[in-house]
Protein backbone atom coordinates (compact mmCIF):
# COMPACT_ATOMS: atom_id res chain seq x y z
CA UNK A 1 0.00 0.00 0.00
CA UNK A 2 2.85 2.40 0.73
CA UNK A 3 4.79 3.87 -2.11
CA UNK A 4 7.83 6.03 -2.47
CA UNK A 5 6.59 9.21 -0.80
CA UNK A 6 8.98 11.48 -2.69
CA UNK A 7 6.90 11.03 -5.83
CA UNK A 8 3.51 11.39 -4.19
CA UNK A 9 1.75 14.75 -4.00
CA UNK A 10 -0.52 13.65 -1.20
CA UNK A 11 0.26 11.15 1.48
CA UNK A 12 -1.81 10.09 4.46
CA UNK A 13 -0.08 8.30 7.31
CA UNK A 14 -1.84 6.41 10.12
CA UNK A 15 -4.63 8.89 9.95
CA UNK A 16 -7.51 8.93 12.42
CA UNK A 17 -10.32 11.37 11.72
CA UNK A 18 -13.49 12.28 13.59
CA UNK A 19 -15.34 14.91 15.57
CA UNK A 20 -14.85 15.92 19.22
CA UNK A 21 -12.81 12.80 19.86
CA UNK A 22 -15.44 10.51 18.26
CA UNK A 23 -13.63 8.40 15.68
CA UNK A 24 -15.15 8.24 12.21
CA UNK A 25 -12.29 6.49 10.37
CA UNK A 26 -8.94 5.23 11.54
CA UNK A 27 -5.72 3.71 10.22
CA UNK A 28 -5.93 5.46 6.89
CA UNK A 29 -2.78 5.12 4.80
CA UNK A 30 -2.48 5.95 1.14
CA UNK A 31 -0.48 7.98 -1.34
CA UNK A 32 -1.61 9.84 -4.41
CA UNK A 33 0.81 10.21 -7.28
CA UNK A 34 1.15 13.24 -9.50
CA UNK A 35 -1.38 13.35 -12.33
CA UNK A 36 -3.52 10.61 -10.89
CA UNK A 37 -7.30 10.67 -10.60
CA UNK A 38 -8.24 8.94 -7.36
CA UNK A 39 -11.79 8.45 -6.11
CA UNK A 40 -13.00 7.94 -2.59
CA UNK A 41 -16.02 5.66 -2.36
CA UNK A 42 -18.05 4.43 0.59
CA UNK A 43 -21.49 4.16 2.15
CA UNK A 44 -23.36 7.30 3.00
CA UNK A 45 -22.15 8.69 6.32
CA UNK A 46 -18.98 6.62 6.36
CA UNK A 47 -16.76 9.69 6.49
CA UNK A 48 -15.83 10.58 2.91
CA UNK A 49 -16.54 14.27 3.32
CA UNK A 50 -14.87 14.23 6.70
CA UNK A 51 -11.76 12.72 5.14
CA UNK A 52 -11.74 15.33 2.38
CA UNK A 53 -12.19 18.18 4.87
CA UNK A 54 -9.25 16.86 6.87
CA UNK A 55 -7.10 16.66 3.75
CA UNK A 56 -7.83 20.25 2.70
CA UNK A 57 -7.18 21.49 6.22
CA UNK A 58 -10.69 22.48 7.32
CA UNK A 59 -10.45 20.04 10.22
CA UNK A 60 -7.47 18.78 12.11
CA UNK A 61 -6.96 15.00 12.19
CA UNK A 62 -7.31 13.31 15.58
CA UNK A 63 -4.11 11.37 14.90
CA UNK A 64 -1.55 10.84 12.15
CA UNK A 65 -0.35 13.15 9.42
CA UNK A 66 -1.38 14.46 6.05
CA UNK A 67 1.30 15.70 3.70
CA UNK A 68 0.39 17.71 0.65
CA UNK A 69 3.25 18.44 -1.76
CA UNK A 70 5.59 17.40 1.00
CA UNK A 71 4.18 19.63 3.70
CA UNK A 72 1.84 19.19 6.62
CA UNK A 73 -0.89 21.83 6.42
CA UNK A 74 -1.61 21.73 10.13
CA UNK A 75 1.97 22.41 11.08
CA UNK A 76 2.91 25.22 8.73
CA UNK A 77 2.58 28.94 9.34
CA UNK A 78 -0.37 31.00 8.17
CA UNK A 79 1.69 32.54 5.37
CA UNK A 80 2.87 29.11 4.19
CA UNK A 81 -0.71 27.85 4.36
CA UNK A 82 -1.78 30.65 2.02
CA UNK A 83 0.91 29.62 -0.45
CA UNK A 84 -0.20 25.99 -0.21
CA UNK A 85 -3.84 26.91 -0.72
CA UNK A 86 -2.92 28.60 -3.99
CA UNK A 87 -1.81 25.21 -5.31
CA UNK A 88 -5.08 23.54 -4.40
CA UNK A 89 -8.42 23.94 -6.13
CA UNK A 90 -11.49 22.77 -4.26
CA UNK A 91 -15.03 22.45 -5.54
CA UNK A 92 -17.85 21.95 -3.10
CA UNK A 93 -20.99 19.95 -3.42
CA UNK A 94 -23.17 23.05 -3.78
CA UNK A 95 -20.64 25.10 -5.72
CA UNK A 96 -20.15 27.40 -2.71
CA UNK A 97 -20.06 30.51 -4.88
CA UNK A 98 -20.18 33.80 -3.01
CA UNK A 99 -23.72 35.08 -3.35
CA UNK A 100 -22.73 38.74 -3.35
CA UNK A 101 -20.46 38.46 -6.40
CA UNK A 102 -21.24 37.67 -10.04
CA UNK A 103 -20.00 34.41 -11.57
CA UNK A 104 -17.07 36.18 -13.22
CA UNK A 105 -16.16 37.97 -10.00
CA UNK A 106 -16.27 34.68 -8.15
CA UNK A 107 -13.80 33.19 -10.58
CA UNK A 108 -11.64 36.31 -10.42
CA UNK A 109 -11.55 36.32 -6.62
CA UNK A 110 -8.61 33.92 -6.08
CA UNK A 111 -6.64 35.83 -8.72
CA UNK A 112 -7.31 39.16 -7.02
CA UNK A 113 -6.36 37.73 -3.66
CA UNK A 114 -3.24 35.83 -4.60
CA UNK A 115 -1.72 37.48 -7.67
CA UNK A 116 -0.57 40.93 -8.64
CA UNK A 117 -2.07 40.76 -12.11
CA UNK A 118 -3.83 43.77 -13.58
CA UNK A 119 -7.63 43.93 -13.69
CA UNK A 120 -7.59 43.33 -17.45
CA UNK A 121 -5.46 40.22 -17.17
CA UNK A 122 -7.58 38.86 -14.35
CA UNK A 123 -10.72 39.34 -16.39
CA UNK A 124 -9.10 37.57 -19.34
CA UNK A 125 -8.16 34.55 -17.24
CA UNK A 126 -11.61 34.45 -15.65
CA UNK A 127 -13.28 34.41 -19.07
CA UNK A 128 -10.86 31.73 -20.21
CA UNK A 129 -11.70 29.48 -17.25
CA UNK A 130 -15.41 30.07 -17.67
CA UNK A 131 -15.12 29.11 -21.34
CA UNK A 132 -13.34 25.93 -20.31
CA UNK A 133 -16.33 24.83 -18.25
CA UNK A 134 -18.81 26.18 -20.79
CA UNK A 135 -20.13 28.98 -18.62
CA UNK A 136 -18.84 32.05 -20.48
CA UNK A 137 -22.37 33.19 -21.35
CA UNK A 138 -23.26 33.45 -17.69
CA UNK A 139 -20.32 35.55 -16.54
CA UNK A 140 -22.49 38.44 -15.39
CA UNK A 141 -25.18 36.36 -13.69
CA UNK A 142 -25.47 36.18 -9.93
CA UNK A 143 -25.10 32.70 -8.36
CA UNK A 144 -28.77 32.76 -7.34
CA UNK A 145 -29.77 33.06 -10.99
CA UNK A 146 -28.17 29.86 -12.28
CA UNK A 147 -28.99 26.18 -11.79
CA UNK A 148 -27.30 23.70 -9.48
CA UNK A 149 -25.25 22.04 -12.20
CA UNK A 150 -24.12 25.43 -13.52
CA UNK A 151 -23.06 26.42 -10.00
CA UNK A 152 -20.88 23.35 -9.84
CA UNK A 153 -19.27 24.19 -13.16
CA UNK A 154 -18.73 27.80 -12.08
CA UNK A 155 -17.25 26.47 -8.85
CA UNK A 156 -14.89 24.36 -10.91
CA UNK A 157 -13.88 27.41 -12.96
CA UNK A 158 -13.04 29.20 -9.73
CA UNK A 159 -11.07 26.21 -8.48
CA UNK A 160 -9.09 26.26 -11.72
CA UNK A 161 -8.38 30.00 -11.63
CA UNK A 162 -4.90 29.66 -10.17
CA UNK A 163 -3.98 26.57 -12.25
CA UNK A 164 -3.79 24.33 -9.19
CA UNK A 165 -1.59 21.26 -8.96
CA UNK A 166 -4.22 19.48 -6.93
CA UNK A 167 -7.96 19.40 -7.47
CA UNK A 168 -10.48 18.20 -4.90
CA UNK A 169 -14.12 17.43 -5.59
CA UNK A 170 -16.85 16.58 -3.10
CA UNK A 171 -19.53 14.65 -4.98
CA UNK A 172 -19.29 16.55 -8.28
CA UNK A 173 -22.11 14.55 -9.83
CA UNK A 174 -24.55 14.49 -6.91
CA UNK A 175 -27.78 16.15 -7.96
CA UNK A 176 -26.88 16.20 -11.66
CA UNK A 177 -28.77 14.32 -14.34
CA UNK A 178 -26.88 11.38 -15.90
CA UNK A 179 -25.91 13.35 -19.01
CA UNK A 180 -24.57 16.39 -17.14
CA UNK A 181 -22.83 14.08 -14.75
CA UNK A 182 -21.08 12.26 -17.59
CA UNK A 183 -20.15 15.64 -19.11
CA UNK A 184 -18.69 16.72 -15.81
CA UNK A 185 -16.61 13.56 -15.66
CA UNK A 186 -15.25 14.19 -19.15
CA UNK A 187 -14.46 17.76 -18.14
CA UNK A 188 -12.47 16.56 -15.13
CA UNK A 189 -10.57 14.08 -17.26
CA UNK A 190 -9.77 16.69 -19.93
CA UNK A 191 -8.50 19.11 -17.34
CA UNK A 192 -6.25 16.45 -15.86
CA UNK A 193 -4.93 15.50 -19.29
CA UNK A 194 -4.23 19.11 -20.17
CA UNK A 195 -2.61 20.34 -16.96
CA UNK A 196 -1.46 17.05 -15.40
CA UNK A 197 -3.15 18.10 -12.17
CA UNK A 198 -3.80 15.48 -9.51
CA UNK A 199 -7.48 14.91 -8.82
CA UNK A 200 -9.08 13.61 -5.63
CA UNK A 201 -12.73 12.85 -6.05
CA UNK A 202 -15.35 11.93 -3.46
CA UNK A 203 -18.28 10.26 -5.14
CA UNK A 204 -21.26 7.94 -4.92
CA UNK A 205 -21.40 7.36 -8.66
CA UNK A 206 -20.00 4.03 -9.79
CA UNK A 207 -20.14 5.33 -13.37
CA UNK A 208 -17.69 8.15 -12.65
CA UNK A 209 -15.42 5.77 -10.84
CA UNK A 210 -15.21 3.37 -13.73
CA UNK A 211 -15.00 6.03 -16.41
CA UNK A 212 -12.35 8.37 -15.02
CA UNK A 213 -10.60 7.05 -11.92
CA UNK A 214 -7.16 5.54 -12.09
CA UNK A 215 -7.62 4.18 -8.60
CA UNK A 216 -10.37 4.01 -6.04
CA UNK A 217 -10.17 4.08 -2.25
CA UNK A 218 -13.09 2.16 -0.77
CA UNK A 219 -14.01 3.09 2.79
CA UNK A 220 -16.01 0.73 4.94
CA UNK A 221 -18.20 2.05 7.72
CA UNK A 222 -18.39 -1.23 9.63
CA UNK A 223 -14.63 -1.66 10.03
CA UNK A 224 -14.05 2.13 10.17
CA UNK A 225 -11.13 2.01 7.78
CA UNK A 226 -10.08 1.45 4.18
CA UNK A 227 -11.46 -1.78 2.75
CA UNK A 228 -9.25 -1.75 -0.34
CA UNK A 229 -7.38 0.49 -2.76
CA UNK A 230 -6.69 -0.10 -6.42
CA UNK A 231 -7.88 0.09 -9.97
CA UNK A 232 -11.68 -0.17 -9.97
CA UNK A 233 -11.85 -2.77 -12.78
CA UNK A 234 -9.24 -4.84 -11.00
CA UNK A 235 -10.85 -4.55 -7.56
CA UNK A 236 -14.25 -5.49 -8.86
CA UNK A 237 -12.95 -8.98 -9.59
CA UNK A 238 -9.81 -9.45 -7.55
CA UNK A 239 -10.34 -7.55 -4.31
CA UNK A 240 -9.65 -9.58 -1.19
CA UNK A 241 -12.64 -7.89 0.40
CA UNK A 242 -16.04 -9.36 -0.31
CA UNK A 243 -17.57 -5.95 0.52
CA UNK A 244 -15.51 -4.18 -2.17
CA UNK A 245 -16.27 -6.79 -4.82
CA UNK A 246 -19.98 -6.51 -4.06
CA UNK A 247 -19.96 -2.70 -3.98
CA UNK A 248 -18.08 -2.25 -7.24
CA UNK A 249 -19.95 -5.07 -8.96
CA UNK A 250 -23.30 -3.62 -7.93
CA UNK A 251 -24.21 -2.58 -11.49
CA UNK A 252 -23.67 -6.06 -12.85
CA UNK A 253 -25.45 -7.79 -10.00
CA UNK A 254 -28.53 -5.71 -10.56
CA UNK A 255 -28.57 -6.70 -14.19
CA UNK A 256 -28.18 -10.41 -13.47
CA UNK A 257 -31.03 -10.50 -10.98
CA UNK B 258 -42.01 19.78 35.19
CA UNK B 259 -38.47 18.50 35.11
CA UNK B 260 -36.21 19.80 37.84
CA UNK B 261 -33.11 21.66 36.82
CA UNK B 262 -30.23 19.42 37.79
CA UNK B 263 -26.80 20.45 38.87
CA UNK B 264 -25.38 18.70 35.80
CA UNK B 265 -27.48 20.98 33.57
CA UNK B 266 -26.07 24.04 35.23
CA UNK B 267 -22.58 22.67 34.88
CA UNK B 268 -23.18 21.93 31.21
CA UNK B 269 -24.62 25.39 30.66
CA UNK B 270 -21.66 26.88 32.44
CA UNK B 271 -19.26 24.95 30.23
CA UNK B 272 -20.93 26.06 26.98
CA UNK B 273 -20.96 29.65 28.20
CA UNK B 274 -17.31 29.33 29.01
CA UNK B 275 -16.46 27.99 25.55
CA UNK B 276 -18.58 30.67 23.88
CA UNK B 277 -16.75 33.45 25.70
CA UNK B 278 -13.44 31.86 24.85
CA UNK B 279 -14.41 31.63 21.17
CA UNK B 280 -15.56 35.22 21.19
CA UNK B 281 -12.27 36.42 22.64
CA UNK B 282 -10.32 34.48 20.01
CA UNK B 283 -12.59 35.94 17.33
CA UNK B 284 -12.00 39.48 18.62
CA UNK B 285 -8.27 38.80 18.48
CA UNK B 286 -8.53 37.69 14.86
CA UNK B 287 -10.55 40.77 13.98
CA UNK B 288 -8.02 43.00 15.71
CA UNK B 289 -5.28 41.52 13.54
CA UNK B 290 -7.46 42.11 10.48
CA UNK B 291 -8.00 45.72 11.57
CA UNK B 292 -4.25 46.25 11.90
CA UNK B 293 -3.84 44.70 8.46
CA UNK B 294 -6.55 46.99 7.07
CA UNK B 295 -4.81 50.06 8.50
CA UNK B 296 -1.52 48.98 6.95
CA UNK B 297 -3.03 48.14 3.56
CA UNK B 298 -6.14 50.33 3.26
CA UNK B 299 -6.43 49.62 -0.47
CA UNK B 300 -7.16 45.98 0.31
CA UNK B 301 -10.36 46.82 2.17
CA UNK B 302 -13.33 45.65 0.14
CA UNK B 303 -14.74 49.01 -0.84
CA UNK B 304 -17.84 47.89 -2.67
CA UNK B 305 -19.02 45.72 0.21
CA UNK B 306 -18.33 48.52 2.67
CA UNK B 307 -20.48 50.90 0.63
CA UNK B 308 -23.20 48.28 0.41
CA UNK B 309 -23.36 47.88 4.18
CA UNK B 310 -23.15 51.62 4.64
CA UNK B 311 -26.27 51.88 2.54
CA UNK B 312 -28.01 48.97 4.26
CA UNK B 313 -27.18 49.92 7.84
CA UNK B 314 -26.95 53.66 7.40
CA UNK B 315 -29.02 55.23 4.67
CA UNK B 316 -31.87 52.73 4.91
CA UNK B 317 -32.16 53.21 8.67
CA UNK B 318 -32.56 56.98 8.53
CA UNK B 319 -36.40 57.11 8.34
CA UNK B 320 -36.95 54.67 11.21
CA UNK B 321 -34.32 56.37 13.35
CA UNK B 322 -35.86 59.80 12.75
CA UNK B 323 -39.34 58.53 13.54
CA UNK B 324 -38.46 56.63 16.70
CA UNK B 325 -36.22 59.36 18.08
CA UNK B 326 -38.75 62.08 17.33
CA UNK B 327 -41.43 60.14 19.21
CA UNK B 328 -38.99 59.44 22.02
CA UNK B 329 -38.27 63.16 22.39
CA UNK B 330 -41.99 63.82 22.54
CA UNK B 331 -42.55 61.16 25.19
CA UNK B 332 -39.70 62.51 27.33
CA UNK B 333 -40.97 66.08 27.11
CA UNK B 334 -44.50 64.92 27.85
CA UNK B 335 -43.47 63.11 31.02
CA UNK B 336 -41.26 66.03 31.98
CA UNK B 337 -44.09 68.49 31.48
CA UNK B 338 -46.41 66.44 33.69
CA UNK B 339 -43.98 66.46 36.59
CA UNK B 340 -42.30 69.83 36.21
CA UNK B 341 -45.55 71.74 35.77
CA UNK B 342 -46.32 70.88 39.41
CA UNK B 343 -43.52 73.22 40.39
CA UNK B 344 -43.97 75.74 37.63
CA UNK B 345 -40.54 74.94 36.27
CA UNK B 346 -41.54 73.85 32.79
CA UNK B 347 -38.48 75.42 31.21
CA UNK B 348 -36.39 72.59 32.69
CA UNK B 349 -38.07 70.27 30.21
CA UNK B 350 -35.35 71.56 27.88
CA UNK B 351 -32.62 70.35 30.23
CA UNK B 352 -34.31 67.01 30.74
CA UNK B 353 -34.76 66.33 27.05
CA UNK B 354 -31.44 67.72 25.82
CA UNK B 355 -29.14 65.94 28.23
CA UNK B 356 -30.93 62.62 28.32
CA UNK B 357 -31.18 62.53 24.53
CA UNK B 358 -27.64 63.55 23.71
CA UNK B 359 -25.88 61.54 26.41
CA UNK B 360 -28.08 58.47 26.59
CA UNK B 361 -31.20 57.94 24.60
CA UNK B 362 -30.16 59.07 21.11
CA UNK B 363 -27.14 56.77 20.75
CA UNK B 364 -28.91 54.06 22.74
CA UNK B 365 -32.05 53.94 20.60
CA UNK B 366 -29.97 54.03 17.43
CA UNK B 367 -27.92 51.11 18.76
CA UNK B 368 -31.06 49.11 19.52
CA UNK B 369 -32.45 49.77 16.04
CA UNK B 370 -29.10 48.84 14.49
CA UNK B 371 -28.99 45.61 16.48
CA UNK B 372 -32.37 44.65 15.10
CA UNK B 373 -31.54 45.67 11.56
CA UNK B 374 -27.82 45.16 11.08
CA UNK B 375 -26.76 42.73 13.81
CA UNK B 376 -29.39 40.18 12.86
CA UNK B 377 -28.73 40.68 9.14
CA UNK B 378 -24.98 40.13 9.63
CA UNK B 379 -25.61 36.92 11.57
CA UNK B 380 -28.14 35.62 9.05
CA UNK B 381 -25.93 36.47 6.11
CA UNK B 382 -22.84 34.78 7.52
CA UNK B 383 -24.94 31.88 8.81
CA UNK B 384 -26.28 31.29 5.32
CA UNK B 385 -22.77 31.45 3.95
CA UNK B 386 -21.76 28.75 6.45
CA UNK B 387 -24.69 26.56 5.42
CA UNK B 388 -23.76 26.97 1.73
CA UNK B 389 -20.10 26.15 2.48
CA UNK B 390 -19.12 29.61 1.24
CA UNK B 391 -17.15 30.23 4.40
CA UNK B 392 -15.30 26.94 3.95
CA UNK B 393 -14.59 27.91 0.35
CA UNK B 394 -13.15 31.26 1.45
CA UNK B 395 -10.99 29.61 4.03
CA UNK B 396 -9.64 27.01 1.60
CA UNK B 397 -8.94 29.75 -0.95
CA UNK B 398 -6.57 31.13 1.65
CA UNK B 399 -8.72 34.23 2.23
CA UNK B 400 -8.93 35.64 5.74
CA UNK B 401 -12.51 35.45 7.02
CA UNK B 402 -12.23 38.47 9.35
CA UNK B 403 -10.74 40.60 6.59
CA UNK B 404 -13.23 39.51 3.98
CA UNK B 405 -16.44 39.23 5.98
CA UNK B 406 -16.05 41.30 9.14
CA UNK B 407 -14.03 44.40 8.25
CA UNK B 408 -16.46 45.86 5.66
CA UNK B 409 -19.36 45.48 8.11
CA UNK B 410 -17.34 46.90 10.98
CA UNK B 411 -16.21 49.96 9.04
CA UNK B 412 -19.71 50.61 7.69
CA UNK B 413 -21.22 50.42 11.18
CA UNK B 414 -18.52 52.62 12.72
CA UNK B 415 -19.34 55.28 10.15
CA UNK B 416 -23.11 54.82 10.07
CA UNK B 417 -23.96 54.71 13.77
CA UNK B 418 -22.41 58.06 14.79
CA UNK B 419 -24.12 59.79 11.88
CA UNK B 420 -27.43 58.10 12.65
CA UNK B 421 -27.03 59.09 16.30
CA UNK B 422 -26.57 62.71 15.30
CA UNK B 423 -29.74 62.52 13.19
CA UNK B 424 -31.54 60.81 16.04
CA UNK B 425 -30.40 63.50 18.49
CA UNK B 426 -31.77 66.25 16.29
CA UNK B 427 -35.09 64.44 15.73
CA UNK B 428 -35.53 63.85 19.47
CA UNK B 429 -34.73 67.48 20.31
CA UNK B 430 -37.33 68.59 17.77
CA UNK B 431 -39.88 66.17 19.24
CA UNK B 432 -39.21 67.59 22.68
CA UNK B 433 -39.49 71.11 21.35
CA UNK B 434 -42.90 70.38 19.82
CA UNK B 435 -44.36 68.98 23.05
CA UNK B 436 -42.65 71.67 25.14
CA UNK B 437 -44.28 74.29 22.97
CA UNK B 438 -47.75 72.74 22.74
CA UNK B 439 -48.14 71.31 26.24
CA UNK B 440 -46.00 73.55 28.39
CA UNK B 441 -46.39 76.75 26.39
CA UNK B 442 -42.65 77.34 26.11
CA UNK B 443 -42.12 79.67 23.13
CA UNK B 444 -40.11 78.00 20.38
CA UNK B 445 -37.52 80.78 20.52
CA UNK B 446 -37.03 80.37 24.26
CA UNK B 447 -36.83 76.59 23.94
CA UNK B 448 -34.21 76.89 21.23
CA UNK B 449 -32.22 79.51 23.13
CA UNK B 450 -32.10 77.38 26.29
CA UNK B 451 -31.12 74.28 24.31
CA UNK B 452 -28.21 76.08 22.69
CA UNK B 453 -27.26 77.63 26.00
CA UNK B 454 -27.02 74.47 28.08
CA UNK B 455 -25.59 72.06 25.52
CA UNK B 456 -21.93 71.92 24.64
CA UNK B 457 -19.85 70.01 22.15
CA UNK B 458 -18.57 67.69 24.86
CA UNK B 459 -22.04 66.39 25.71
CA UNK B 460 -22.75 65.75 22.04
CA UNK B 461 -19.41 64.04 21.43
CA UNK B 462 -19.86 61.89 24.52
CA UNK B 463 -22.97 60.36 22.96
CA UNK B 464 -21.39 60.05 19.53
CA UNK B 465 -18.33 58.37 21.02
CA UNK B 466 -20.59 55.86 22.72
CA UNK B 467 -22.28 55.07 19.42
CA UNK B 468 -18.90 54.13 17.93
CA UNK B 469 -18.40 51.64 20.76
CA UNK B 470 -21.93 50.28 20.24
CA UNK B 471 -21.18 49.91 16.52
CA UNK B 472 -18.14 47.77 17.28
CA UNK B 473 -20.09 45.62 19.76
CA UNK B 474 -23.05 45.07 17.44
CA UNK B 475 -21.00 44.17 14.37
CA UNK B 476 -18.63 41.87 16.25
CA UNK B 477 -21.47 40.04 17.98
CA UNK B 478 -23.52 39.79 14.77
CA UNK B 479 -20.60 38.38 12.79
CA UNK B 480 -19.53 36.05 15.58
CA UNK B 481 -23.02 34.60 16.03
CA UNK B 482 -23.18 34.11 12.27
CA UNK B 483 -19.87 32.27 12.20
CA UNK B 484 -21.06 29.99 15.01
CA UNK B 485 -24.16 29.05 13.10
CA UNK B 486 -24.72 25.38 12.32
CA UNK B 487 -25.16 24.16 8.76
CA UNK B 488 -28.95 24.27 8.55
CA UNK B 489 -31.79 26.73 8.10
CA UNK B 490 -32.75 26.58 11.77
CA UNK B 491 -29.16 27.29 12.70
CA UNK B 492 -29.28 30.48 10.64
CA UNK B 493 -32.50 31.56 12.37
CA UNK B 494 -31.07 30.82 15.79
CA UNK B 495 -27.91 32.75 15.13
CA UNK B 496 -29.90 35.79 13.97
CA UNK B 497 -32.00 35.67 17.13
CA UNK B 498 -28.91 35.19 19.28
CA UNK B 499 -27.25 38.13 17.60
CA UNK B 500 -30.15 40.41 18.54
CA UNK B 501 -30.48 39.14 22.12
CA UNK B 502 -26.76 39.22 22.84
CA UNK B 503 -26.36 42.50 20.95
CA UNK B 504 -29.00 44.30 23.01
CA UNK B 505 -27.64 42.84 26.23
CA UNK B 506 -24.12 43.93 25.34
CA UNK B 507 -25.26 47.43 24.43
CA UNK B 508 -27.21 47.85 27.69
CA UNK B 509 -24.40 46.49 29.88
CA UNK B 510 -21.81 48.59 28.08
CA UNK B 511 -24.00 51.69 28.38
CA UNK B 512 -24.40 51.10 32.11
CA UNK B 513 -20.65 50.63 32.54
CA UNK B 514 -19.93 53.85 30.68
CA UNK B 515 -22.47 55.69 32.84
CA UNK B 516 -20.78 54.41 36.00
CA UNK B 517 -17.29 55.28 34.77
CA UNK B 518 -18.53 58.70 33.66
CA UNK B 519 -20.10 59.42 37.05
CA UNK B 520 -16.90 58.36 38.84
CA UNK B 521 -14.81 60.56 36.58
CA UNK B 522 -17.17 63.53 36.59
Ligand SMILES: Nc1ncnc2c1ncn2[C@@H]1O[C@H](COP(=O)(O)OP(=O)(O)OP(=O)(O)O)[C@@H](O)[C@H]1O
Pocket residue numbers: 019024042043044045046047048049050051
Ligand atom coordinates in the same frame (compact mmCIF):
# COMPACT_ATOMS: atom_id res chain seq x y z
N1 LIG C 1 -19.96 18.62 11.84
C1 LIG C 1 -20.06 17.37 12.35
N2 LIG C 1 -20.01 17.18 13.68
C2 LIG C 1 -20.10 15.93 14.21
N3 LIG C 1 -20.23 14.82 13.48
C3 LIG C 1 -20.29 14.95 12.14
C4 LIG C 1 -20.21 16.22 11.49
N4 LIG C 1 -20.27 16.05 10.16
C5 LIG C 1 -20.41 14.72 9.98
N5 LIG C 1 -20.41 14.04 11.15
C6 LIG C 1 -20.50 12.58 11.33
O1 LIG C 1 -19.37 11.99 10.72
C7 LIG C 1 -19.75 10.83 10.00
C8 LIG C 1 -19.25 10.92 8.58
O2 LIG C 1 -19.90 12.00 7.92
P1 LIG C 1 -19.51 12.46 6.46
O3 LIG C 1 -20.27 13.68 6.14
O4 LIG C 1 -18.04 12.52 6.35
O5 LIG C 1 -20.07 11.24 5.61
P2 LIG C 1 -20.02 11.04 4.04
O6 LIG C 1 -19.29 9.77 3.81
O7 LIG C 1 -19.51 12.24 3.35
O8 LIG C 1 -21.56 10.81 3.74
P3 LIG C 1 -22.38 11.24 2.41
O9 LIG C 1 -22.02 10.25 1.39
O10 LIG C 1 -23.79 11.09 2.86
O11 LIG C 1 -22.00 12.63 2.07
C9 LIG C 1 -21.25 10.71 10.11
O12 LIG C 1 -21.50 9.69 11.02
C10 LIG C 1 -21.72 12.02 10.66
O13 LIG C 1 -22.73 11.79 11.59
Ligand SMILES: [Mg+2]
Pocket residue numbers: 048049050
Ligand atom coordinates in the same frame (compact mmCIF):
# COMPACT_ATOMS: atom_id res chain seq x y z
MG1 LIG D 1 -20.41 13.79 2.06
